[in-house]
Amino acid sequence: MERLQSSVCNWLPRQWGQPKHRLAENQDETKNAPKSSWVSNAGSHESEKNAGSMDPNASLLAPKTRDALRCASMAFFQTPPSLGNQFDDDALLREYLERILPAETLAEHLAEYRELGEMAGGDLYRAMLADRENEPVLTPWDAWGNRVDRIEVSPLWKRAEALTVKHGLVAAGYENSCGDLSRVHQFALNYLVQASLDVYSCPLAMTDGAARTLMDSGNDELADYALPHLLSRDPATFWTSGQWMTERTGGSDVGKSETTAVQDGDTWRLTGTKWFTSATTSQMTLTLGRPDGNGPGGRGLALFFVELRDSDGLLRNIEVNRLKDKLGTRKVPTAELTLNGTPATLVREAENGVRNIAPMLAITRTWNAVASVWLMRRGIALARDFAKKRVAFGASLKDKPLHQDTIATIAAETEAAFHLAFRCAELLGKIEAKTASDHERSLFRMLTPIAKLTTAKQAVAVLSEAIECFGGAGYVEDTGLPRLLADAQVLPIWEGTTNVLSLDTLRALSKDATSFEAVHREVRRQCDVATDPSLAGCTATALAALASASEWLASAGSDRNALEQGARRFALTLGRSLELGLLCQHAQWVAERDGKTGRAGAAARRFAAAGIDQIHPMSQDDAALLSSE
């Protein structure tokens, strides 16, 4: 929308073209201005200089006259993208919850969903933009030379903790308020709000994973001690947990971990370096160490519980070497740590640490999949809004056929990813509530790596495209938009990289012969219900892709190199086939409700054309050549 009057120019957010000094000069105007994250007096000096350079006489003019001239000669300022209520505006989420939750359960939680949607699109979103430059600060020493290693997190993170407790962003998964759909409810809460909480989801995912791991550990004493904190709805007692696995030797090959564990009376002492520890502000962590005398590899490691601070709030034989300077997730205090005989408690036996921490990974990978979707959804919500506001070549972008096509493509990817991530949540809830069949258990084992790797890759691609939808503004930091892509880029890396999870998918197949059949059965079930004629091509595509994956698996046989080389294409084919099946199932439900498949059918048809079958046999020799020369 064009801005013609200088009075309007005055309050435009400055990254969209407003001279910064205007706000400093006219206090009355500032007072009347809408609360904007961009309202700032900083840098007014420089703007003054730049303004002068536009017109040699400008510095001789009264500020008001000068600004009037400027606004008259360059009258256009772009209205920035904004967000509405993130529940009301999300047709897919509302449809999905209506389909999955019993009507009375949905009615019970509707107000809370709407409240979170309102905060996420309004107050919290503005606070996140305002908080953009606030990053965690490490203070290693106090004024008197004592080693303190204090980490101060951003103001928004402090608010996020209060919200977590109030809305049970972790606890809701365990409170059984929705029976075996409690995980769907919990992840819906997080999906609604987390895109406005600066990746506070990172410690929450680990907290959730730690709760599950302790609950399943058989160590009742430890579980009774920690769970009331991890699942607390009281800010005074709430804890978050870390998950310290990665060492300099490797985050994928954790079996090479060098941290040692020595028994010291009733306790153990850990010594070593942890190379990536996110949420170092947590009160506890689960971590791995090798008990004295144990053999190599993951089996020789043991799983330990560490309470980070003593009663004075000081770290217990832990030094924070530094915070990582990262591409994204910059609000997350990810640290390198040295453990110098840190007291620790054995969670289970003094071996099999990698196996024993696996329940944590199933949870954090599910969080990762849902996080991929809430980030994609945020990019699309902003891109759709911007398309209504930005005019080019005589029309709104929203009316340009090619721009529509661009947004439609990423919207279809997002809807597909949404269904896969929430299918994981459904299965997790059923397994925890002990209502899952054997088939569903096998399916979940396959789905956790597949959903994590598939949705994470989609998130990076979708957000890259979403950023481009804003043109240059998408690349400019103080619009807040580049953070979306930078934050998304961590999703395929942490909690297992794409390659590592592709290999994990093969491992799951080799350990449980029924798991591949579980995937086939799932996709067949989805396709069987999708009887609307407009979905026939989609179901055929999903089934054909699955058949292609089966053929590839059979042809690779026991050739380990061939299996490893094609593992990613195989896993992505399974992921995308499942997504397409789920899209069809959902579109059918919409058709039965509304008489037509609507947006859901459009998503299925577009996604079906976007490459479901990723199996393309490739020469190993070519790969060796291209990866080395």
Ligand SMILES: Cc1cc2nc3c(=O)[nH]c(=O)nc-3n(C[C@H](O)[C@H](O)[C@H](O)COP(=O)(O)OP(=O)(O)OC[C@H]3O[C@@H](n4cnc5c(N)ncnc54)[C@H](O)[C@@H]3O)c2cc1C
């Ligand atoms: C922001 C951030 C926060 C993090 N927070 C934590 C945390 O809190 N706790 C924690 O424990 N870790 C954390 N990590 C670490 C993360 O989990 C690891 O970086 C990740 O698992 C990869 O390990 P690596 O960095 O050692 O890479 P490597 O394992 O060395 O992998 C390098 C490359 O090799 C590939 N690769 C490895 N093995 C194979 C194979 N067999 N076949 C084919 N390709 C292979 C990988 O896919 C990758 O592309 C964090 C990382 C980041 C970026």
